[in-house]
Amino acid sequence: MATITIDDIEYTVAEGRNLIDAVAELGIDIPHFCYHPGLPADGNCRMCLTEMEIRPGQFGMVTSCTMRIKDGMNFRFNSPATLDNRKGIMEFLLINHPLDCSWCDQAGECSLQDNSFDHGRSKSRFIETKRVPPQKELGPHIQLFTTRCILCQRCTRFCDEITGTSELGIIEMGARSEIAVFDGQPLNNKMSANVADICPVGALVTKDFLYKPRIWHYEKINSVCPGCATGCNTTHEVMHQKIYRTKPRHNEEVNSYWMCDEGRFSYHDWQDLDRLKSPMKRENGVLVATTWPDAIQLAVDGLSGLLDDGGNSSVGVVGSAMMTNEENYLLKQLAELALKTSAIGLYRKPEGEEWTAKGGFRIEPDKTPNLRGASDILGTSDMQGILDGINSGDIKGLYMLGGHMNLALSESEKSTLSKLDLLVVQDVCDSDLVTLAHIALPGAIPFEKDGTTTNIQGRVQRLNQVAPPPGAARLDGDILQYIGQKFNTVLGPKTPAEIMGDISEKVDDYKGLNYSMIGESGALASGVNPLEEAGG
Amino acid sequence: MSVEFSPEAQERAKEILNRYPAEHKKAAVVPLLHLAQKEWGYVSSDAMVCVAGLIGCSPVKVAEIATFYPMFRKEPAGKHRVIVCHTLPCALAGCGDIYQYLSQKLGIGLGETTADKNITLEKSECLAACDKGPLLLVNETLYTHLTNEKVDEILDSLDG
């Protein structure tokens, strides 16, 4: 720790950090544009210049973004020199800036707007002609309103240092400089949309968010991306229970400040999914809609019948890496307490593409958010045993959780599952599972859930509900509790938080975990990764 | 469509690249762009891709360099590049009159090319021969102590 002086008052701050970050922890804001904590500092906007005693009795201006704290440093944050410079920089940035606020998407989260209140002029002194460089489409997701750009170079630094793809450059010279891509080489890396997040003004925008309602209309709901095992922390911007935008949320241990484009825009596909809106039962080979009481009773009767005829080993359950820890826990409880079977499996979705960015951000090949959690909770990491049991004729009935957007079973999985006398599934849309099911129960998608998932690092992270399931669909945990009731068993407590209490007692690696400890940035489950033990 | 340097230019490109440590090939970008301009008369997008390949970086990084420096032409222009220095010492020596004379005689304005595509008229900043102004840089040759008569002689000497 170091002691520094700011305007004649002493403070204790972490040594070695840059001044902007160090004093942010004290609640002091140093205005800045080009500095971003996830990028190497550049010092080109000059907004963060602050007076510092560089020699005894002599003060000079230093960039706060590059000044590393050392014990004894002496700053003047409110001197005329420091404050006048901010006014000067604001004026310079605004003289060529278009007065677009009324239709610019950045309104409400714009660094120029924000700093204008404190440091800007109310009347412009500029009567010359503003420069008007043309608007550009930089890539499939990103539009550049070049007139608004303040050339802070956050976007070029991002493409050079974080993705390593270097699609963006600055062409021309001086005041004619512009951000550009090379003809035929658009900005299309897998994390391109992050440049719109980090752009401090409305220059770089996603086409996705173009002209959508103002940001102050949205409720912000924190969650975790369900796209892969990285588990990027996210924030959904929601109005009337609909997601209008998803942005990454900073978590230095997981995703830093970033998320991939596919995950970011996946909310469209999820929200547009043609959902199962009511329970279905198979009659004469065709699935027909029915009521919850009917469907549940059929399922329970069917499972009980198989148990009576063939014993406990004739029925099994299969969990899902799309379901939360709490939901998979309730499934385990169903197996142990209600069905009294030890045939428990976990469906493994085939892996997809993996990608590691230059700066270390990873897109995992496992395209589910909770394989690690599900296998921790269920005590198994695949369903091979179940498939063998079905093929040998031992297992005749299966209770399976789905919840994937686009689950595609392999031919051999399909042929095995079609041998079942009874297949009860919880799913969200018309999938291969539903096609084979005798009873299909409509469940929830990740945005509709409260609960936790565990990412590939073993970090347990919280999801928060954006909207309730539509139509007659229900939360998957509630469906399982309903089934349990019909078996005269209480599978677990009511709320996900309470269920985590049970998990923390019953599952070794989750000992001591609770929702307040997990908080907004998650907490690590201890212990060995069972996926690694089992050979992945 | 891609472009390749001629064999002689490829030799020269190799020699240029050898001047810099192997892990710092990017340092060769400016001399290679000069080579490209000499080869093709200007620096096209294809030329930028060619240079990018030689130094191992993305083409936009070469575009960043090619568009920054005034010496690189991004468009094909006249066969002869006639450049008037117009910074203060030359201005005091009367470069304004020389420029006017040239512009009228050639019938073109700043940055424009004669109809026969022979001459492009440009201005530059200080050419570092301030005691000998006004100055004219015609392609690679510097002419000093310009008068209208000298301008006539120079223009006559240009082929095309």
Added chain:
Amino acid sequence: MAEPLNILTKEMRENANLADINEYIKHGGYQALEKALKSMTSEALIDEIKNSGIKGRGGAGFSTGMKWSLCGDRMPRYLCTNGDESEPGSFKDRLLLEGNPHRVIEGMIITCFAMGINLGYIYIRGEFFQIIEQMESAFNQAREKGFLGKDILGTGFDLDLYAHPGAGAYICGEETGLIESLEGNRPYPRLKPPFFPAAIGLWGQPTIVNNVETMAQVTIIVGMGAEAYKQIGSEEDTTGPRLFGLCGHVKNPGAYEFDSTITLKELIYDVAGGIRDDNKIKGVIPGGISAPILTPEEINTPMGFGALGKLGSMGGTGGIIVMDEKTSMIDTLLNASSFARHESCGQCTPCREGVPWMNDIIRRIKHGDGREEDIDLLLDICKQIHGHTVCVFGQAPGVWPVRTMLIKYWPEFRACIEQKKQVVLPVEESYLKPHQYEHIPPVPGNFRMVTEEADAAG
């Protein structure tokens, strides 16, 4: 008046073919190199340079010896010789590179030997086509003679030097802009601290960046010794021979070798023959366009860096631009401001936005659209730019020409605004007397006011 010198330019007067290494050797060339490599250690060489008191000839006037002794220890180190002479009014480096390339090379080799450098570059303006070719062939000649390459003069010292071209950007003359350009990046100058080239330079390594003329001076210092060198000029202010380049409205423009005790007045009238047509003098820029302008009251000053600094101007590159009574100051200001606008790299906000803004206002004033408030606005913009930029371009040539011309030639600019057209006043009416500067709002920075007493003392 100080005597003209014949040290730096000696063999250039006698031989037009010094690019041929054999000719250069006939005039005693490469003897300083022998002396340095065979009879001096690195420490001794660095001490000699320090002792000579030489100030860098690239414009900043920083002590060369101090620059060398501050060089970081990490290896490898590099040398970048700055031959990107782009300062308007400056043409001395071209002269040396054209007329005596081997002297520059010799200085580079001695420098590299002193600093433990095995790879160096000379960054030459892209427009100097023939000079670049000549330098490459000079390097080859030096290699053939064993002055470059492996085991130079049998001392075990290896060195390779190459020419590297610029491409027309003034900002590549800024030492960190030069390094960025050489690395193949956009030549955006670096933040100092921490990127002082002596600490973190070319490819992140300690780098010596020295001007072409400074390299030539190194051979002089080694040849005659620091003690003798110190006697030239003024030990308190600036030592050694200087190449002053006179241009503009003098009868005999050209480069002249003198020591720094010569006055500006003597250079203009006694050396360069006075003003053309015997006109009256209106103003002088004493060190390249970035240097604050001096009025006729202020030209009786020695040309040392310190003396010019006291006047609120700077020695810079010694490029002296002389303007006579027929000169329109608004044209001069517009020219200087347009130069700054064209050469601003665009990296940082104040220079990128403020310099073109000032240029627009000045252009308006010239064309008769100036407003009452424009001069104050210009001075305000100067204040907002000054000291807030990444590199010194924002100050010079960004702010200094504007601020000093506006203040000193206030009457002529006011006349342009009041009469709504371009006005050239009679010389005596066109500028303020030094004591009148007190009434102009002061701005932090290098500009200092000349008091009546100092003025009277001459």
